[in-house]
Amino acid sequence: MIGSHRCRRAFASLSATRASIASPTHRGLKCGAIRWPKSVSLVEVGPRDGLQNELSTVPTEVKVELIDRLAAAGCKAIEAASFVSPKWVPQMADGDQVLANLGRAPGVKYAALTPNLRGLEAALEAGADEVAVFAAASEAFSSANINCSIVESLERFKPVMEKAKVAGLPVRGYVSCVLGCPYEGRVAPGAVAEVATSLLDMGCYSVSLGDTIGAGTAGSTLVLLETLREAGVPLEKVAVHFHDTYGQALANILVALEEGITVLDTSVSGLGGCPYAPGASGNVATEDVVYMLDGMGINTGVDLDLLLDTSLYISDKLGRPPQSRVARAMLAKRS
Numbered sequence: 001m002i003g004s005h006r007c008r009r010a011f012a013s014l015s016a017t018r019a020s021i022a023s024p025t026h027r028g029l030k031c032g033a034i035r036w037p038k039s040v041s042l043v044e045v046g047p048r049d050g051l052q053n054e055l056s057t058v059p060t061e062v063k064v065e066l067i068d069r070l071a072a073a074g075c076k077a078i079e080a081a082s083f084v085s086p087k088w089v090p091q092m093a094d095g096d097q098v099l100a101n102l103g104r105a106p107g108v109k110y111a112a113l114t115p116n117l118r119g120l121e122a123a124l125e126a127g128a129d130e131v132a133v134f135a136a137a138s139e140a141f142s143s144a145n146i147n148c149s150i151v152e153s154l155e156r157f158k159p160v161m162e163k164a165k166v167a168g169l170p171v172r173g174y175v176s177c178v179l180g181c182p183y184e185g186r187v188a189p190g191a192v193a194e195v196a197t198s199l200l201d202m203g204c205y206s207v208s209l210g211d212t213i214g215a216g217t218a219g220s221t222l223v224l225l226e227t228l229r230e231a232g233v234p235l236e237k238v239a240v241h242f243h244d245t246y247g248q249a250l251a252n253i254l255v256a257l258e259e260g261i262t263v264l265d266t267s268v269s270g271l272g273g274c275p276y277a278p279g280a281s282g283n284v285a286t287e288d289v290v291y292m293l294d295g296m297g298i299n300t301g302v303d304l305d306l307l308l309d310t311s312l313y314i315s316d317k318l319g320r321p322p323q324s325r326v327a328r329a330m331l332a333k334r335s
């Protein structure tokens with residue numbers, strides 16, 4: 001069975017990880033037999049993926065201040081808004097106002113989600129630096145999330161890609177439910193590879209793999225990435241987007257780094273959840289990822305103290321403590 005063979009390889013890799021971590025040689029690139037990158041790029045999705053699921057309306061000025069604080073903390077790519085139907089996701093209805101009022105720090109990319117041509121036109125009008133189209137590897141999730149089949153969604157994205165190209169706007173692609181679907185359960189890695197390939201073929205510069213319900217483990221993440229590689233998907237064009245529902249996100253990220261992934265989606269304070277993925281918790285917290293990567297000698301460009309201040313800012317506005325364990329530990333130390 002290919003699956004069990006891959007799982008054995010996954011577990012062998014994990015044992016190797018443990019063995020080499022026990023005798024690290026030096027910070028950064030190399031640790032025993034394992035190669036880690038010198039730096040990774042974080043895509044901060046808190047203001048979009050994080051806030052979209054909040055039940056009470058977050059005021060525009062709070063969203064703007066959150067994004068400006070994230071930029072000041074060193075985040076260079078921030079998903080700031082989403083131009084979707086306000087009937088479907090009311091929390092994101094003020095995307096144009098959010099983008100209009102940002103401080104626009106130099107060198108920072110402010111991105112927006114666009115499900116169709118109308119969304120792209122709104123994003124262009126609002127001055128987004130980049131947009132993202134979002135598909136799924138599961139039919140049931142595609143239908144629940146964007147009200148069409150996977151094939152229909154890819155057709156819908158074609159005019160978006162064309163217009164974005166004319167406007168010179170980079171387009172990122174998402175594939176949701178890469179490690180499980182809230183409606184269908186298991187999702188075949190081959191189905192993920194197919195959708196990722198379609199998105200890259202139509203011109204997305206990168207594809208982010210969304211573990212929408214946070215069900216993945218180190219083993220299934222490894223199998224997924226190996227399947228993509230075998231299917232010819234260039235992993236240098238792949239980002240990972242883990243939710244932390246089962247507390248597996250950091251382990252999954254470690255496996256992804258070892259597989260050569262250098263772009264990670266994270267969310268300040270662990271904000272998040274998808275309105276169409278019942279029970280899914282927030283994205284992996286940016287603080288947790290930055291702390292882990294700092295400890296591995298991997299540069300993110302993000303200042304953990306300023307990030308903690310940002311986490312406390314938004315947590316205070318939402319009236320609850322940060323979900324990030326690192327934020328809670330640092331806070332306890334501060335006080």
Ligand SMILES: CC(C)(COP(=O)([O-])OP(=O)([O-])OC[C@H]1O[C@@H](n2cnc3c(N)ncnc32)[C@H](O)[C@@H]1OP(=O)([O-])[O-])[C@@H](O)C(=O)NCCC(=O)NCCSC(=O)C[C@@](C)(O)CC(=O)[O-]
Binds near residue numbers: 049119174176273275
């Ligand atoms: C895709 C649609 C629009 C299809 O929605 P629909 O109902 O199938 O399409 P429609 O074209 O018939 O439009 C319905 C209404 O929405 C309006 N409309 C149509 N398009 C837009 C637009 N761009 N901006 C503003 N309004 C729009 C349109 O004008 C119409 O208004 P009405 O006539 O009823 O008054 C809808 O299903 C939708 O908005 N879905 C949003 C889903 C969403 O935002 N989900 C969360 C983001 S995905 C995610 O979180 C996962 C990810 C990316 O983070 C990765 C992961 O973790 O897996």
